Amino acid sequence: MSEAIVxxxxxxxxxNVLALDGASLTASSGEALGIVGPNGSGKSTxxxxxxxxxxxxxxSVCVLGKEPRELPPGTIAYVPQIEAVDWSxxxxxxxxxxxxxxxxxxxxxxxxxxxxxAVRRALAQLRMEDLAGRHISALSGGQQQRAFVAxxxxxxxxxxxxxxxxxxxxxQTEESLREVVRELVAAGLPVLMAxxxxxxxxxxxxxxxxxxRRVIAIGTPDEVAKSxxxxxxxxxxxxxxxxxxxx
Amino acid sequence: MIEHLIVPFHYAFMQRAFLTAxxxxxxxxxxxTYVILRKLAFIGDGIAHASFAGIVIAYLRGTNFYLGAGIxxxxxxxxxxxxxxxxxISLDTTIGVLFTGAFALxxxxxxxxxxxxxxxxxxLFGDILSVGSQDVIMIVALALVVGIVTALLFRSLLYxxxxxxxxxxxxxxxxxxxxxxxxxxxxxxxISLQAVGIILVAALLVTPxxxxxxxxxxxxxxxxxxxVFGAFxxxxxxxxSYYLASASGATIVLxxxxxxxxxxxxxxxxxxxxxxx
Numbered sequence: 001m002s003e004a005i006v007x008x009x010x011x012x013x014x015x016n017v018l019a020l021d022g023a024s025l026t027a028s029s030g031e032a033l034g035i036v037g038p039n040g041s042g043k044s045t046x047x048x049x050x051x052x053x054x055x056x057x058x059x060s061v062c063v064l065g066k067e068p069r070e071l072p073p074g075t076i077a078y079v080p081q082i083e084a085v086d087w088s089x090x091x092x093x094x095x096x097x098x099x100x101x102x103x104x105x106x107x108x109x110x111x112x113x114x115x116x117x118a119v120r121r122a123l124a125q126l127r128m129e130d131l132a133g134r135h136i137s138a139l140s141g142g143q144q145q146r147a148f149v150a151x152x153x154x155x156x157x158x159x160x161x162x163x164x165x166x167x168x169x170x171x172q173t174e175e176s177l178r179e180v181v182r183e184l185v186a187a188g189l190p191v192l193m194a195x196x197x198x199x200x201x202x203x204x205x206x207x208x209x210x211x212x213r214r215v216i217a218i219g220t221p222d223e224v225a226k227s228x229x230x231x232x233x234x235x236x237x238x239x240x241x242x243x244x245x246x247x
Numbered sequence: 248m249i250e251h252l253i254v255p256f257h258y259a260f261m262q263r264a265f266l267t268a269x270x271x272x273x274x275x276x277x278x279x280t281y282v283i284l285r286k287l288a289f290i291g292d293g294i295a296h297a298s299f300a301g302i303v304i305a306y307l308r309g310t311n312f313y314l315g316a317g318i319x320x321x322x323x324x325x326x327x328x329x330x331x332x333x334x335x336i337s338l339d340t341t342i343g344v345l346f347t348g349a350f351a352l353x354x355x356x357x358x359x360x361x362x363x364x365x366x367x368x369x370x371l372f373g374d375i376l377s378v379g380s381q382d383v384i385m386i387v388a389l390a391l392v393v394g395i396v397t398a399l400l401f402r403s404l405l406y407x408x409x410x411x412x413x414x415x416x417x418x419x420x421x422x423x424x425x426x427x428x429x430x431x432x433x434x435x436x437x438i439s440l441q442a443v444g445i446i447l448v449a450a451l452l453v454t455p456x457x458x459x460x461x462x463x464x465x466x467x468x469x470x471x472x473x474x475v476f477g478a479f480x481x482x483x484x485x486x487x488s489y490y491l492a493s494a495s496g497a498t499i500v501l502x503x504x505x506x507x508x509x510x511x512x513x514x515x516x517x518x519x520x521x522x523x524x
Binding site: 048051052053071072073074075076077078079080083084085086089090091092095096099100102103105107108111135148151155157161 | 284399400402403405406408409410412413414415416417418419460463464465466468469
């Protein structure tokens with residue numbers, strides 16, 4: 001296992017808010033790393049910075065040996081927490097998933113058979129084949145989430161970043177997302193995923209990192225549970241009353 | 248009937264006018280697809296108004312119309328892009344202040360000339376019958392540039408129009424693509440100014456694409472249908488203006504407006520039938 005993602009002493013600011021204050025962690029190829037922490041702890045900021053969407057104020061992010069913006073197109077796939085897209089945009093599920101192929105095609109290559117196959121595979125992995133022709137405005141919340149994960153899979157990225165993909169989705173969607181994550185990890189990808197759901201952490205993740213603007217604890221889910229950092233977060237999460245039904 | 252369609256082509260200036268109308272109709276409608284989906288209609292209007300200052304300066308100095316208007320329009324488009332990304336002032340405020348200011352500067356400079364009223368009108372409302380052979384060459388060349396760049400960037404423009412954040416994360420440069428799009432829109436506006444004028448060019452950018460949006464729910468068909476609508480409105484409007492002796496730019500825009508309401512009606516009718524079935 002090599003270190004695919006190295007974050008050192010990362011500080012990220014929005015205007016005058018300090019979102020991350022010296023976070024350091026690594027993630028390996030073939031590892032699912034769960035990121036947990038209270039609301040406002042910097043989970044989304046961490047993922048966005050690794051995706052190259054936010055510049056570090058200080059410290060560094062290194063993905064596969066390079067700065068995120070230096071990587072070849074299509075390397076990182078990122079699924080944001082809330083897709084702020086216009087749902088009336090003229091696009092079907094197929095069209096959205098096909099976009100995952102665009103970065104690697106560049107300006108001159110044609111969208112060919114291989115690309116169509118990758119789209120079909122991604123749709124199959126998320127059990128969406130029968131929805132391919134449906135307009136995106138006619139999807140349920142869980143189906144929308146699956147379409148965006150399918151787009152990330154179709155991209156055939158080398159790094160996958162997911163921001164709370166299971167928040168507010170049905171159990172079937174959650175299970176197919178978990179299967180997809182485990183398949184990608186088995187194929188050797190590093191997968192980083194922010195989550196509030198700690199109950200099944202062992203089924204999802206190889207390691208968990210607890211953050212609150214910096215890293216509070218990191219280790220296997222059991223180690224983190226024993227450290228006590230887990231319990232504090234758990235309480236915090238529950239009192240914040242998330243959409244999901246806690247089991 | 249056929250004779251009525253052929254008669255206008257007896258005149259060289261009408262041939263040039265038709266060629267210009269078709270190019271302008273197709274180009275505006277194609278770029279209009281992005282204008283609609285990215286909600287840039289106000290920006291298109293702003294660029295058109297601001298370019299007036301460039302036109303007047305070029306006119307007073309006796310330099311090329313396209314050069315003057317083009318430089319100002321492109322600078323304006325890039326400026327908006329910059330304000331849009333970095334500015335603390337909201338976009339509509341910026342457009343409201345700067346573009347009307349640039350427009351006023353154009354009128355100010357123009358009003359100090361003796362031939363003021365006649366020329367001002369042709370700039371504001373366009374005069375497609377005055378398109379000369381030199382202009383046609385310029386229009387065709389610019390249309391080719393816009394067409395080729397748009398074709399190359401087709402997927403990038405589509406992805407960043409729909410989901411700029413995720414496109415950016417996957418390695419596309421959403422900012423650079425937006426700047427290029429704004430320049431393409433600026434060039435499209437410049438190409439269209441002689442045909443429909445500053446005031447009406449925004450309609451040609453928005454209306455055919457808006458009509459197509461009513462009737463399709465996928466991107467490529469929307470763009471294709473919009474281009475067909477754009478060409479149809481331009482040619483239909485030009486014929487009508489020939490026989491009604493009306494202003495060509497205004498007639499073209501009115502045909503587009505009627506088409507838009509027909510498309511809205513068509514969509515409502517289709518929904519009503521679907522509900523009953």
